[in-house]
Amino acid sequence: xTKQRIRHALVSALALSVMGAPGxxxxxxxQKALAGREIRFLQPSMPQxxxxxxxxxxFQEKYGIKVTVxxxxxxxxxxxxxxxMQQGTGTYDIYAVDVMWLAxxxxxxxxxxxxxxVKNPNLTDExxxxxDFLPRVISxxxxxxDTLYTIPLGAGPVGTTFRKDVAxxxxxxxxKRFSPEFTTDFMYKAxxxxxxxxxxxxxxxxxxxxxxxxxxxxxxxxAFQTPKTKGDEYVDKNWRITINNKQTIDSIDYFVKFKKFxxxxxxxxxxxxxTAVYQSGNAFGLWNxxxxxKGFFEDPNAQKAVAGKNVHLHTPxxxxxxxxxxxxxxxxxxxKDSTKKEAAWVFIQWMTSKKIQERATExxxxxxxxxxxxxVTLAKFQPWWVxxxxxxxxxxxxxxxxxVPEWAEISDIMGExxxxxxIGEINSATAVENMQKRMSAxxxxxxxxxxxxxxxxxxxxxxxxxxxxLPSTWK
Amino acid sequence: xxHPDTSIVSPDAPPVQRNWWVYLVLxxxxxxxxxxxxxxxxxxxxxxxxATGQSPxxxxxxxxxxxxxxxxxxxxMENFLNSLVVSLASTFFSVTFGMFCAYAIARYDxxxxxxxxxxxxxxxxxxxxxxLIPIFVTFQTMKLLDTLVGLIIxxxxxxxxxxxxxxxxxxxxxxxxxxxxxxxxxxxxxQAFRKVTLPLMAPSISATxxxxxxxxxxxxxxxxxxxxTEAKTLPPAIMAYSxxxxxxxxxxxxxxxxxxxxxxxxxxxxxxxxxxxxxQGVIRK
Numbered sequence: 186x187t188k189q190r191i192r193h194a195l196v197s198a199l200a201l202s203v204m205g206a207p208g209x210x211x212x213x214x215x216q217k218a219l220a221g222r223e224i225r226f227l228q229p230s231m232p233q234x235x236x237x238x239x240x241x242x243x244f245q246e247k248y249g250i251k252v253t254v255x256x257x258x259x260x261x262x263x264x265x266x267x268x269x270m271q272q273g274t275g276t277y278d279i280y281a282v283d284v285m286w287l288a289x290x291x292x293x294x295x296x297x298x299x300x301x302x303v304k305n306p307n308l309t310d311e312x313x314x315x316x317d318f319l320p321r322v323i324s325x326x327x328x329x330x331d332t333l334y335t336i337p338l339g340a341g342p343v344g345t346t347f348r349k350d351v352a353x354x355x356x357x358x359x360x361k362r363f364s365p366e367f368t369t370d371f372m373y374k375a376x377x378x379x380x381x382x383x384x385x386x387x388x389x390x391x392x393x394x395x396x397x398x399x400x401x402x403x404x405x406x407x408a409f410q411t412p413k414t415k416g417d418e419y420v421d422k423n424w425r426i427t428i429n430n431k432q433t434i435d436s437i438d439y440f441v442k443f444k445k446f447x448x449x450x451x452x453x454x455x456x457x458x459x460t461a462v463y464q465s466g467n468a469f470g471l472w473n474x475x476x477x478x479k480g481f482f483e484d485p486n487a488q489k490a491v492a493g494k495n496v497h498l499h500t501p502x503x504x505x506x507x508x509x510x511x512x513x514x515x516x517x518x519x520x521k522d523s524t525k526k527e528a529a530w531v532f533i534q535w536m537t538s539k540k541i542q543e544r545a546t547e548x549x550x551x552x553x554x555x556x557x558x559x560x561v562t563l564a565k566f567q568p569w570w571v572x573x574x575x576x577x578x579x580x581x582x583x584x585x586x587x588x589v590p591e592w593a594e595i596s597d598i599m600g601e602x603x604x605x606x607x608i609g610e611i612n613s614a615t616a617v618e619n620m621q622k623r624m625s626a627x628x629x630x631x632x633x634x635x636x637x638x639x640x641x642x643x644x645x646x647x648x649x650x651x652x653x654x655l656p657s658t659w660k
Numbered sequence: 661x662x663h664p665d666t667s668i669v670s671p672d673a674p675p676v677q678r679n680w681w682v683y684l685v686l687x688x689x690x691x692x693x694x695x696x697x698x699x700x701x702x703x704x705x706x707x708x709x710x711a712t713g714q715s716p717x718x719x720x721x722x723x724x725x726x727x728x729x730x731x732x733x734x735x736x737m738e739n740f741l742n743s744l745v746v747s748l749a750s751t752f753f754s755v756t757f758g759m760f761c762a763y764a765i766a767r768y769d770x771x772x773x774x775x776x777x778x779x780x781x782x783x784x785x786x787x788x789x790x791x792l793i794p795i796f797v798t799f800q801t802m803k804l805l806d807t808l809v810g811l812i813i814x815x816x817x818x819x820x821x822x823x824x825x826x827x828x829x830x831x832x833x834x835x836x837x838x839x840x841x842x843x844x845x846x847x848x849x850x851q852a853f854r855k856v857t858l859p860l861m862a863p864s865i866s867a868t869x870x871x872x873x874x875x876x877x878x879x880x881x882x883x884x885x886x887x888x889t890e891a892k893t894l895p896p897a898i899m900a901y902s903x904x905x906x907x908x909x910x911x912x913x914x915x916x917x918x919x920x921x922x923x924x925x926x927x928x929x930x931x932x933x934x935x936x937x938x939x940q941g942v943i944r945k
Contacts, residue, residue: 225889255888259897265885269794272800276888389769457907464712487708522745 189641206405210246215527218511220249225267227255229262233339233515234478236548238534244535250528269294275522278529282335282518284326288588289644290518291329297519300660302530309534315656317539317554324652324659325583326553335660336537339551340514341475341573342581343404344500345372346482349496351469352474356381359496365509369408369439369501372554380446380468386444388530390459392407392470397455398603399596401472402440403586404511408503409436413492415507416647419595419624424633424641428599429621436503437613443605452608459493466490473497474513479549479567497569499576510582514553528659540627546570591631687759697916704913711910722883726914740918745808746893747876750815757816758823759861763853766831769837771810777828783821788881799886814882819872826871829867830864831857860916866930874923894919 187356235255241252250365254275259263266280270290282290290296298629302308305317315323318337327335344362351361357375360366392401404474409432417427444451451458456472460481465472473482478497485492502508517533535541539556544551546563551570557563558574586592602616602623611619628634633641645651703711707723730736765777795814798803804810834857842852858865880895887893898919902912 230903253889255892256900257884258896258903261884261896261899268796269886272796273802274805275804431827457903461712461907461909465715488712489709490712 186213187291189534209408211306215640216248216531219525219528219531222525223251223253224278224523224525224529224532225253225255225276226279226281226532227257227262227266227277229259230256231259231515233476234281235298235480236545237259237338237376237541239510239548240536240541240545244532248531248535251530252532264316268323268520268530268655270520271475273522275524276524278520278523280518280520282513284340284516284583285586285588286590287327287329287334287516289590291332291334295518295521296334297521297523297526298332298334298660299327299336299519299530299533302526302534303333303657308527310620311537313534313538317556318656319558320554320580320582320654320656321583321649321652322514322577323514323656325581325653326516327518328652328659331660333656335516335518336516336533337516338537338542339476340512340553340577341551341570342507342511342576343400343472343474343513344499345470345496345501346463346473346478346495347375347470348468348491348495350494351379352496352612360498362498362569363576365502367498368502368517369405369503370611372501373439373442374447374577376443376469382446385463385467387448387468389443390462390471391440391443391451391453392455392459392472393440393444393447393604394450394455394458394606395455395597395600395604398600399586400474402436402599402603404472404500404509405436405440405503406433406510407511407585407617408501408507409433409505410503411505414508420628420644422647424628426624428619428624429617433617433620434613437603437606437616440603441613444543444607448571452604463640464488464491474550475570475573476513476515478547483567496600509581510580510585512581512583512585530581570571582646582649583652584644587646589631589642590626594627595624598627667882668940697920700913700916702849702913702914703909705799706910706913708908708910711913723910726908726910727917728913729911730918734897736894736897736900736901736915736918739892739894742808742811742887742891743877743893743895744922746811746815746891747873749808749812749817750876751869751873753812753816754819754823755865758820758868759827759865761820762824762827763831765828767836768790777825778872780821780824784825792881793884796885805886805893806890808891809888811883811891811893814886815876815879818882819875823868824871826868827861827864828863834860863932870927870930872925877919877923882928 214363238254241254245251253548261282262281263286266277269276270293280290280296282296294513303313314616315365319340322337322340323333326337326340327333347359349359352375355375357378359375360371363509372389378388379386380388410418411432414430418432419426419428421427447454459468459471462468482488482490482495482497502509519529519538525530525587533612537553539554542550542552542554542557543560543562546557546560547566549567551567552558553561563570583590586596598620602611602619605611606616632638643651679813685833699716699854702718702720704726705722706717706720706722707725710717710723759778765773782917799805799810799814804813836859838856839852842856843849847855878895879893880899883893884896884899887896894915898912902908902915
């Protein structure tokens, strides 16, 4: 009798464990019929993709769909994906899409709307629950013209990482994340205090390379705004460029002040150079992207010099208490030219399911779902994400970098003029004047000042409630 | 037992100059040139933590972590094989076709010969990025995207001007009377070419082949855009696997070993021909 009970208990436990196992939902007939297909996924080489890549063998085994991943250096990724999409080659079924490219790709008709797939019970696993995604994250990443085009695979802000042990040794008490005490002033003074290049420790590893201004300088452009100028960082309601103002000048001066901590060859430093210096234990702080933290700073095998010794904060608040509402995300987009859209969708929905999203956080992937943010796995393996939840719910601004086709040029102008200040060729006031002229020319060329034009894009950043709709209500 | 010195020195020969400082300068130049490469190779045998360590470590426990990552996790040997096939095939075809073209330009007088010669060279002046999209569209139409055949055709076409330009000069250096003598003896022009000119040209052709092989082996831009998973060659694969948002130095070091080892081997095997080929034409016979 006892043996029988034990057997029953074991069978029940086994059944429960199978039911509770990742992706244990029974496959539908439509999903089973897709076995034997091969899909291709184009992605840049980045840590968050590497984290998800670990689950591909499991997907292949479960669904019988072969996944071939083509990894492209980040620098060539955009051109390569654009050429493939523009020519409609159909080589790739799924593309990794950066949040900044969504409008361009969707407007050009390169991507397939996803909501019909989400709502198709034959292709989407039971329990997928699209409303489990943070509204602002999914809409900010994947919605264009009220239509859902991509599903996020992690979205987050940028921030700063500092050596806690170095701060403590210097008697500096590092504030908590999002604390109003963490200001631009605090950050500069702390960097100045620990800056001892003769002992192999620089105060801060900034990333002033021309391309990087559009990501590493922007937190300061925002931080130096006043509550009154928020929303008018680049353009006013009529799309007139507004960059020529005191806030921009002050933020550039602040950013360039960090040059004194950097080596003579720092003008071209980007993420690679600054990260390498920090990883080797020779810098007190640097810029970070939330999704890179685990892969770049907290892997005890790869970063012995710094892992476990860091504190990860947001970018600092400026003189008027404003912080950068940064929003960065990558997502899965289904190619319009794919001949295997159903198999590709089955892959996307499985990779962005609750279970896989949670498990992937162990390897460095970022969260996009309520359930992932609240999971034990995230808290255990990437505790620095937990505080970001409220920020991603209420503060983040998907249009922090305004999403117009002209953004790439605007960002480049900012980088070029900013770099000239960094190397001492011009001062910040001249740079800002130049930015104003050149950005205005770009907008004029883009047709923003044509009298009577009524089809200009909406400025959603002025009313972020647009992004707060329930995910399932998008088309 | 000591061997007697059997070398013969003319009594009128000037004394051999032994300028030790020349050797010192040469040694310094060699070391300076070789050190960065040595450091990259060493980095390939470091683990990630050592490669990104606080200070450069000359003594460390070797690790094959980066090679394991590239070979087993990323399957880079497939890319290696693709590179090998594409480079060897395109070298063979471009040198073969280019050789006849160069021979014609060097030996035959025809209208517009100099223009043809210059036109051939101008093909090398075009930056790859300017023709990338047209070539992409052509490949797409001809179903050559992501195929080894496509890359072989493209690289052959790309390297032909270089081969023609190089070999034309070498052919001109070989006196025409050698072939004429063979033809007087009853050979056809092709027999004269094969039996007389070709053996004399062997070092030059080898030298040209080495350069063409290196150019094809290292080509990056077209390989990135025209291939995806089936025909991807080493350069784009290495870039993708070692340089993401940051740089994996040990992976990059291991990749440098993988990408340069065959070339070094190739050049070592053909070193004699390379030197002989490069010096051909320096002295008029």
